[in-house]
Amino acid sequence: MRRYILRRLLQGLVLLVLVATIVFFLGRLTGNPVDLMLPEDATPEDRRALTETLGLDGPLHQQFGIFIANALRGDLGQSIRHRQPAVEVFFSRLPNTLLVVPGAMMLAVILAVPLGILSALYRGSIIDRVAGTIAVLGIATPHFWLGILLIYIFSVQLDWLPTSRMGDYRHYILPTVTLSTFLLAGFMRLIRSSMLEILDSEFVKLARIKGLSETIVVWKHCLRNALIPVLTLWGVFMGGLVTGAIVTETVFAWPGIGRLTYEAVIFRDFPLLQAAIIMDAVLIVFINLIVDILYAYVDPRIRLAE
């Protein structure tokens, strides 16, 4: 297991270097932040002065050399827009995203597990059809539209909840529900199909023949096996949620890293964009490593093979 973890960490490091290089060069192909920082009546000398002040006037390979040298010391540059170390800006917003993502994940899992199981147990019934509809709606409904709709109903019309922004516990409800909808749909479908496969397997038949109650057969034997692929999906979703909740963060004016990354793209804030994507990559590598380790513990076959 130790060798496995070390190997994965080394692979992650190589991946990060590749990501940093690609983001550095691709970002600079998209334009000059100075164009977006100056007003319409700026003169060429205004542009030259600002380009020089921001350190964007050197040749690209020179800028890359400086970036790598600094990155090795943990310095990913200064945000052009915020005039602060890019990593500091990123970490100042990360907690805001982490406040809402676990809630969304938990809500999705709490609802998806029983719905997926019931859907599998009562295949073809009204429960299965309702669950299927929820799944389709959850996947097909754009987050953006759902968020705006929830604001309209629960804030504007009913005045039950605040429209947006961070605040007390009520501020978390709508963004959490919006984020969890897609997750719920994905988890539920996977749990259902996993359960259906496992319910037909030989060991389940044996468990029933041995006289175990249906509750124990389903919740102890089937569910544990059904959750293995769900774990993989959890890792994929978690990484995507943390790094890409940009739509929800925009609709609900939530100052998280999804929105920060989007703003870095729009304003060509190269250092911040690089820092955000590299940190996102670190998070995803870390989450995937956790998933793989958990996999090994949940499924003894994988542990033995390693």
Added chain:
Amino acid sequence: MRHCGLLKGWLLPVLLALAWTAVAAEKQEGTLVIALDTLGAQSVDPIQETRSPHAHYQAPVYDALVGFNFENGGKGPGVAERWELAKDGLSWTFYLRKGLKWHNGDPLTAHDVKFSLERTMSKESISSRKAALRRDVKSIEVIDEHTVRMYTNGVQVDFPENLSRATSGQEGQLMPKKYIETVGAEEFRKKPIGSGPWKIVKNVPGDRIEYEAVDYPHWRGTPHFKRLILLLVPEESTRVAMVRTGEAAIASISPEALKEVKAAKMKVVSVPGTMQAIYQIYGLYLPESQKNPLADKRVREALSLAIDRQQIIDHVMYGEASWPLPFDIFQYSADTDIERWRKWSREALRYDPKRAKQLLAEAGYPNGFELKFANFAMAGTPFMSQIGLVITDFWSRLGVKVKSTHYEFGSFAPLLLGEQKQLVGVVSMYRTAGRPVAAPRFYTAFHSRSDHHLLGRGNDCPELCKTFDELHKAVTVEQDPVKRAEKTNRMIELVSDAWFAVPIIEGMGYWAVNPKKVGAFKPIPGRHEFGDVFERMPRPEQKPWQ
């Protein structure tokens, strides 16, 4: 007895001052909440911001040397009550108001003005007009505590404009010399102080800025609210929802939201003269462009006559836009014969497809021609690309085969630089922003040394280009106001008759207002941002909406 007299002598003014302060403070209550689509760099240090959002969130805290004409738009008295150009035209003297102070009680003097400008021009500053200031300012001299003289390189008749928020920049914003030199720049950014009617209480990056009103009378207006909060809410429908629920008193909106806002019985405040949507044509001065249909002035005029601007105002802008004046001219523009240009624009910018077809036929294109069009929107004016779609449709009806490419502005902007090889013969959307003086924006578009150089560049500067360069120079150095007005109007005429940059509509800034959360107020014409208006916004019970 003498002591009693003296006692009474100083006691009365003190009591009066206390009473005045108490009255002023007593009238301040409640929190004014504004939802904005942008807070720019959200930096509390004026030298770390480059664009107009500073006029939302820095303006409450920092006064500018030159201020506004609140009624008509354009510049007016600021911290400087008045200013004079020397007879030789090589210096400006600014006379400051007396009795102004910083939030920590230190007096605001001419030393602070000198310090502020020098700081704005310093190496660490990313102020957008730093280079221009460095070029224009030779030296700054403190004459006395309330008088400062700025020596310019050459005659700079529009110099005071550059120090007002009525133009684009934050260059005239004043910073406290003694405080910054004592605590250092880093500490200043953590605990900023200014001389404005609001003090910063809290700055949460990506979320909000909170302010508290000063509790003494302020020359810009003593705030009626005790607290001010600017919220960053990027999504427009969320901002509108916040106004509807009362979570925000005011929110910035685009024309699309006007209908919903009015249907929800919220008020709409439109700020006139904030911008023009225009289209402009590149590279026609080059020898290789002479065969391009657009090189013929009749074709260019035809494109304008093919556009039904009233339809765009009514249906794209939902009635909340105006018929434009010539390029970068607004009702508050200085040195301009507004009445003349108003008549001109009604006639010259009319919708006349019949005449447009005639002109095309005369030019040798009765069946139209091919045209490349670059469509995009710029920050703060998302409706530009919709207007672009509409005008290409009008041109198609004229028989022009339009090949339209949609850009995100950040990827179009680099194409404007240098030789503009990819833009030769291309028409693109663009905009002008409301400014009291037209010369700088004319420079950007038409001067041979500017970025856009629509009339010519370097050795490729034909007669029109040379004439413009000379006329522009004459405008910027002319000290006699009558002659300057004459030259400005000639410059406008030269550009208008050439049809290289053509206004489509005059846009406005739009705001949704909850009348239960804020009283009736007037914006400053030409200034979309409300940073200089917050202190003049009454509470709803003080001045209800009609």
